[in-house]
Amino acid sequence: MTDAATNPLAQLNHVDIPAPGRKSPVMGAPSIEKIVASASELVPVLRARAQRTEQDRRVSEETTRAFHDAGFFKLMQPARYGGFEYGFTAFIDVVSELARGCTSSAWGCSLGAIHQWLVATFPEQAQDDVWREDPSAIVCGSYAPATMAEKVDGGYLVHGKWLFASNVDNSQWALLGVQFPPEEKGAAPTAGFLLAPRSDWSIEDNWHVAGQAGTGSKAIVIDKPTFIPGHRKLTFAQASSNNPPGAAVNTNPIYRIPFLSAVPVCLVSPIIGTAQGAVDELIGLAGSRVTRGAVAGGGSRLSEFFPVQSRLAEASASVDAARLLLYRDTAQVEQMAADGHVISIQQRIRNRRDHAFAARLSRDAVEAVFASVGGAGLALDQPIQRMWRDTNAISRHISLNWDAVSSMVGQYLLGLEPKGQY
Template identity: 65%
Template structure:
């Protein structure tokens, strides 16, 4: 590789990690704040799981550190960093607690998503409360009813992560077709906390601390027309919000980079598993059985090999995510569109990175033995959290790889890209 190509790649990689906002804190300082929280997040991981939510105190710490402002528009006090910066931050939080990282990731990404809505919707949310948080449930599970000035919606939306700490909800809705005989159109609406209640139904084997409960709107609720963003608008790179938020980061098509926010907690969790594994192997001495008694776990060759393999998998996952996401940021910064080939290539990268991290966690967990099974051991929680994240349909390898293979074979790709 020539030095010129190397410098071009370095420049592309740096785009999303540089804030265009005067006096914004450096990414290094923001990530350093996350690093300082890792021991506390790990220490509180079991209690976070028992509580089934991110605590108000930890959410406040995230807010004070500026995490939620990472991708928020500058005119509301945000820093306008890109998706690569988000990956750096969320994966670092994930080293301490995957559930907490997931909750933080959704808080960050919804501030980016709201920036795609019409200006009035942004003012509704951030005008009175610039630090307002939003949960979200994207599946368009209900049909909106047209009414004067907007829409009426009613229903239940599951899996709204970090709902307990949120003042607004981003909800998926179907809209009646504009023309007779046309199919309905799907999109998002934003709804304030006073219009919905929380159904406490999040009882799960992994990622329990995300608080991904159900948003309930029990009677028809009015949503002004300006609080709607259609799915095609979010995917177009020319959403209504780009008229006022001119940073190219807001022209990135929704699925070309957004799934990075879901892969990043798993990336961090896998690194956290490595950290915990190294600590366990350094101190643990075998009690007997097949391995004999009095031997350090770190002295076994299969332990050494599993650790090296896990580290290589996490390294590879990070490189894939960084390459794909950096390229998206570089492309839109140059004023170019993201092709379908690149969108699907990126979706493949999101899912394969998750597969690599999931495999790394699995390999380490199967090596630590019975000592890793107690509920106060972080590695068993990382294992359960990692399995949960890898099952998410956005990262599910079977679903995404099929779509990628269809594209490579010249078939119509069936999936979300």
């Protein structure tokens, strides 16, 4: 496996774009450089555990403890609960670095860390419910509104099944997508989220998949009507605004960034890091692997073949392009929030485009790497085949699906009403 010491371009991976989120406002918080260094130290550990993580279909408790110890789940948590209040640009550095070792583990960390930011946008009492007794509590989530909440005195009754709850095994709370009944007669239901503690739900072990198997994205089940107090509610409209309820007590501008300009960052960061890991793997493999059999140039090292050289260059450029897109948009959103500006529809549409296109670039980079390694890349203990399956899985996530997102962007560019969420 290649690392920064043997990949001559790896030392340039850090993108030094000024952004408010790269500095913590919290006295005594570790520097982002120190946190990223902790992530780098974990890369070989995660790589060694990657095959077992996939077989277990979940991130292990041991790995989760390491993430806690390194402070990764505190990255975007409010200072009131011991968090560091870093922004999304810092978040990208940490998660993409972890993904060089194991995509599924980085994904679990990414969702856990981003949900600390999302919980911070809920009303203050909801935040207290989650963190007052256990500031280290982490939250899984299933965003799609899977059921209609029933309005009752003081809150809501809910029951149903919520799919794709990544890292659910290691979570103490769940963020559940629901439909809320209309406030006025004749109005449409509204979408949003409710927070439920672990005691309210069970896990259905239904995660048997070809890619991202180690994320443990199982189903959450509430099998009978269960009461959730109204203060644990956040509507999608509130989450998409520049002024969610939690911003009243968490005054760092990062908590005013709209949901869809923020959350997809946690989905793109792992795929970019995985693509970088695949490039590094190919560099290490190409220098040592010698071709055999009836091929032109048989007996030569992979590194001597022009197609391998060309694909490696293209993959490396694709990873850099994806990283730059994500950094640019995220830095601009952070600065706009810091300046008190509303994140415009124009900016939101571009963010959605760039999130999906960065995922596509990263997937294509891994495709180029996988096409270069031949039969040696097919073994289940070979990381590149797992990276190929994982990146193909991530790029099919509804938030990153290029077919869906590109249609919405094209509509906007043509002066039509964009159909989709932004």
